[in-house]
Amino acid sequence: MTTKEYLTGLYSIEQEISLIRKIMESINNEEEMSPTSLINLATLNCLIGDVETGDLLLKEFEDISKRETDARKSIRLFKKHQIAQLRNRRKHIRTFILNTQTILKEQRKKYSFNKSKEVFQMYPREINVLHFEEVFKNKNPINIELCSGYGEWLITKAEEKKEENWIGIELYRDRVYNSWATKIFAGLDNVACVWGDAMNVLMLNIMPESIDNIYLNFPEPPKYENSPTNLFTIQFFFQVARILKLDGIFCLLTDSPIVVNIVNKQFAHSEILRNKFQIQGKTMFEKKIPDGYGTSYFDQLWKNGKINQDRFFMKIKKIM
Ligand SMILES: C[S@@+](CC[C@H](N)C(=O)[O-])C[C@H]1O[C@@H](n2cnc3c(N)ncnc32)[C@H](O)[C@@H]1O
Numbered sequence: 001m002t003t004k005e006y007l008t009g010l011y012s013i014e015q016e017i018s019l020i021r022k023i024m025e026s027i028n029n030e031e032e033m034s035p036t037s038l039i040n041l042a043t044l045n046c047l048i049g050d051v052e053t054g055d056l057l058l059k060e061f062e063d064i065s066k067r068e069t070d071a072r073k074s075i076r077l078f079k080k081h082q083i084a085q086l087r088n089r090r091k092h093i094r095t096f097i098l099n100t101q102t103i104l105k106e107q108r109k110k111y112s113f114n115k116s117k118e119v120f121q122m123y124p125r126e127i128n129v130l131h132f133e134e135v136f137k138n139k140n141p142i143n144i145e146l147c148s149g150y151g152e153w154l155i156t157k158a159e160e161k162k163e164e165n166w167i168g169i170e171l172y173r174d175r176v177y178n179s180w181a182t183k184i185f186a187g188l189d190n191v192a193c194v195w196g197d198a199m200n201v202l203m204l205n206i207m208p209e210s211i212d213n214i215y216l217n218f219p220e221p222p223k224y225e226n227s228p229t230n231l232f233t234i235q236f237f238f239q240v241a242r243i244l245k246l247d248g249i250f251c252l253l254t255d256s257p258i259v260v261n262i263v264n265k266q267f268a269h270s271e272i273l274r275n276k277f278q279i280q281g282k283t284m285f286e287k288k289i290p291d292g293y294g295t296s297y298f299d300q301l302w303k304n305g306k307i308n309q310d311r312f313f314m315k316i317k318k319i320m
Pocket residue numbers: 146147148149150152153169170171172175196197198199216217218219220231296297298299
């Protein structure tokens with residue numbers, strides 16, 4: 001079984017203990033066990049209450065990740081970055097293990113991604129409205145991170161600002177799964193995860209004027225302006241305006257001049273759009289990121305690779 005097949009299986013069979021065991025046996029026989037697989041297996045075991053196996057897998061992760069070398073510099077840098085991120089996730093798993101080990105095995109809580117009330121599975125599209133208040137049970141400010149990836153930035157923010165609620169919207173289910181698992185390990189009850197396409201979720205599932213802040217960090221740049229994967233259409237910004245409360249903020253951080261160009265064009269072409277928002281910086285995009293804004297998987301990727309890539313930051317406020 002290849003690592004990819006294994007991971008595909010992993011995410012669809014969570015909670016099936018016998019299948020997890022089978023997968024683990026087949027992987028033990030494999031010559032090469034990747035650090036990612038080990039962290040994911042540790043995650044799964046912990047979530048079903050077997051923190052002892054989770055602990056063993058973490059130890060194996062440490063051994064294997066020290067051995068990871070590759071002759072090619074670019075691959076070495078990428079792997080270095082990947083392992084730094086996995087170590088970050090390992091920290092959360094470790095804390096969970098320490099807190100759970102003392103509880104009797106049969107009394108440990110089991111967590112299910114598929115049944116979790118803080119996970120909304122909206123892919124490819126659903127038409128029901130999401131009621132976040134049922135998850136958070138408070139009226140605290142609501143922040144959304146679009147395209148939240150593995151949830152590094154989201155979870156860090158949620159830990160820093162526990163008096164606010166944080167929602168990640170992400171297209172890939174395994175990334176949503178990882179964000180959710182980290183939220184469980186970190187013991188956070190102010191995080192919800194949405195599996196879905198950002199534009200569909202904004203358009204179909206979120207109540208008007210219900211969100212305080214929307215963040216978008218390192219979105220994938222479209223290959224060209226009219227590409228079907230271009231998120232930055234005029235409709236996208238109208239949806240952002242629709243769901244934000246008055247004085248609500250939208251922040252975009254990107255390293256892509258293509259994204260900067262497209263966004264600038266949308267605002268230049270539409271007076272209605274310009275009237276809905278007030279630019280908060282001196283210009284639409286600034287090269288300075290505000291202090292304390294935080295770092296994400298992709299930001300770290302550039303830093304670890306020591307790539308001097310420009311970053312562009314946009315902050316706009318909804319004014320009507
Ligand atoms: C370059 S990554 C950045 C992830 C994260 N924001 C970070 O800074 O580490 C872009 C992310 O956007 C997600 N994505 C791409 N298109 C999307 C869409 N239409 N809706 C939701 N997520 C999307 C990808 O799956 C990927 O995880």
